[in-house]
Amino acid sequence: MSAYKCPVCDYVYDEAKGVPREGFPAGTSWDSIPDDWFCPDCGVRDKVDFEPVGVSQPSNS
Template sequence: MQMYRCTKCGYVYNPKTGDQTQGIAPNTPFEDLPETWVCPRCNAPKSAFEPID
């Protein structure tokens, strides 16, 4: 699964681990995150993330 990096603070969303701070289960692809999801480190919106090669 594709990982994504926050362009504001560098936080990496790893779909294998999800985001326990916002109730996102492991194995949740970035595309399936709700539009209201924000970076758990800096609160940047989902649109501030870019895929990592």
């Protein structure tokens, strides 16, 4: 799963956690988030402005 960061306030959307208060349960992929979605913390940036910050890899143990 991936994570995406707001370049203004550093809020991070983590696909593994989702944003239940915004209606996106854990496991909601970034592609499933509407393009007109704004950062829930600062409300300034559109989804297109978020920057990918990492991909969590499944553990093999």
